[in-house]
Amino acid sequence: MAKTPILAIDIGSSKICAVIAEIKQDGELCVLGVGIRESQGVKKGMINNIDHASLATRAAIAEATTMAGIEVKKAIISIPNNYTINADSKGAVNLPHGEVRLTDIQRAMQTAIHYNPVPQDHQLIHALPYKFIVDDMQVAIEDPINMSARRLDCRVFMVMAKKSHLENLKKVIKNCEIEISDIVVSSYASSIATLSDDERKGGVACIDMGGGLCDIMIHNGQSMCYSDYLNVGSNNVTLDLAQVFNLPLSISEEIKTKYGNLIFTQEDKDKGLNAPIKGNSEKQPIPLQNIYSIIKARVDETLELLGDILEKSALGNILTSGIVLTGGMVKLKNFEQYVNQNGKFYNPSGNNQLSVRVALPKTLDGITDKLQGAESATIIGLVLHAAGGFTNYEVGVNNEVKFKKSQRVIQEVDTTKEKADVQNLQIKEQIIPKEKKDSDDLTSNVRANGVGNYFRRFYKWLSELF
Template sequence: MQEEKIIVGLDIGTTKVCAVVGRMNEYNQLEILGLGHATSEGVRDGTVSNIAKTTEAIDQAITEAENDSQIEINVVNVGVAGKHIKSFRQHGSITLPHQEDEISVTDVDRLTNDMYRVITEPGTEIIHVLPLHYTVDSEEKIKDPVGMAGVKLEADFHIVTANSNSIRNIKKCIERSNLECDQMMLEPLASSMAVLTEEEKEAGVTIIDIGGGTTDIAIFYDGIIRHTAVIPFGGDIITSDIKQGCAVMQHQAELLKVNFGQSMAVETGDTEVVEIPGINNRTPKEISIKNLAYIIEARMEEIIDLVKAELADSGYFDKLAGGLVLTGGGSKLKNIQHLFEYKIGLDTRIGYPTAFLGKSDRSERVKDPKFSTALGLALAGFKALDQRELDRPRSIYQQPTGGETVPKEPTSDRIKVADTSPARGKNIFSDFLQKAKDLLIDDYDDTEDYKD
């Protein structure tokens, strides 16, 4: 069997659960092997509210992806979102041994790992520790200190936290689906891996992922993540507004939004109408396209105002040469790009996950903003969120791997894939036994020295 690594991204969203199976081809592009998705009924505002329904949707999406790829899925990378997400900055420092000639990756990792011990609000836990810039002795604003000489290493970090119960519920759904979670990643960070280029991150760019329950924001500048935020409004609240404003059923409101919705009422005609069936054989109802646009525009303006406030609070509003990138299912509303440009005053484009995709029939199926998060989660198994990790010499830094899957029983029509993932439980237990053994040996040696 030819060894290769296969990663599965699992996006557990408010409106859909999506699973993407991918691997890197010889051109360093993501080759899509399988895709599965299901309607999500157990997630509200990005947070699991019904374990059974969410598990059922995960099972359906994973089964569809397995059948499409002919690969058994055991391990997944999962996205995290919801209004419970919070972030803050934290300063940390360590003193280096005097005998060390230069700062190593081990020193940088030790400083980063110390941040996971920072005390957070009760009921929350840290999901990301993202370094901003470093200080070596008195030299500040260092992007990567590896290889420099110094005694004291300091850094400012962007720390992202999530509600512990929300994380626990996601893991419970994953376990009930007989899956293992390898990585958990904030969804806008995952989406950024699929739709942003390194040039945009260097110039300064904001990705705005408009999902069903939330609108997620991530700001990059100088190639580094600088700010994250979650706005508790998304496509679902627009659908709810249409339902109330037009006095229609929920599913009719969703169809009106998707098929006839526009973000700018000025772009619609005064006489355009759409007819929808009446309830229980009642007379069909006519809906004005302009009135529909007014409802959507009002809610989108509210969301945009909150986005603009987050940009202002971040301190990077005037540094976004790359402008805004809209992605997620909500970004497919007609004229939404122009509304963002008009209200915020920055260049805006729609982020399609195409830059890192290899050419194939399956790849064509996922070239849609609504799949950005799932594709980014798959890419997370091959790429580093922080480019500085990839720039370091391979001899002193080895990018962690994860999210690998194994094939089903090999048959003539199945893809044969070697299982490159380590036995996680066995390795952890073996490491524990080895450390215990080393401690016993040290104690025995100390006893013998004392006897002598």
């Protein structure tokens, strides 16, 4: 049976993107349609005009729908980090059966959520378990399910959004006649799309340097353990050029895109361009060296502020895998080389420079021509999250504990009661790509051919062995 198609919507400061994808029979994701529109009614990630934002979002969805040839009425959507507050929490439960069961993990997660109650004017978006410990083991457990133990502890990172901000976003989606199936914070989605398994294991910071904001997250253990944001993005580079050289914004954006470079060479010394003055038909000569200087100044300041935020997190010592940068700003020429050559990020001791990698999102099959750049990290991350790329046992906006390995989720996590009630838990299928299994077909063939008991016993032994 075909999987339900995925509709992902990212309402950003520079663009609004909608993607329709499906999980194929072989478990691979395939993009069927993409719609992109210039952002309207959005500033610094915040909705400031619901009607304008709704029209742009509806147009992006319509474009993706036309391309895909199918209509999807439920969507996973992103919210920027500046919508949210966060808290680090912990939960602990005794294990009456002497081993960790799914209901025990659910109780531990619920205990962690009650340990840091969600403010009344906020809604829980994520509760992400990034560390499990059983009994008195000093080493964190990757997956505690079925482990023999008497006690289970978990460390959980909670992300919460203010209800009023969230309601404005929901109104935009509702105006498009779309139902929200899930909500994912932008930095978390971008990390899903860009981080490698090795980077996650080592501890890494992922920064999405978008149009209006820089969304920051730190991954430690099994998931995100810190998030923050900087109210600066690539749009500030555009504004700087427009103000310094008295340019129309459209011309300033074009100059940034075509000529934006962070490394000045002798070959560029005598080069320049003619650009129109705002409100005037005359053109002015602008040396490339001056353009580079303005862009470099803004980038230097942004990187310095990001370094301050990472230092404030007090987690710099766990960034063994360094820092991964993505988003539209990193498309400036020679960005990665410039950052690494000029030592923009250091560990807490200040002695060693942290490695920096500029990352593109993971490649998906299908119609992905418009999704190749670093600016598409969040939308690709949303698709991957919807397809099962979430943190094992995370609690989402629908108060579900998502469980990967059994392809199921536990529903109805009670975030209001002081004690966990696991008597009325309901379990339903979760849409997650599965690996194809051919053993059942082989077994049926053996039976159909009437092979003797001896071969059946041999086949059974062989199956158990492998």
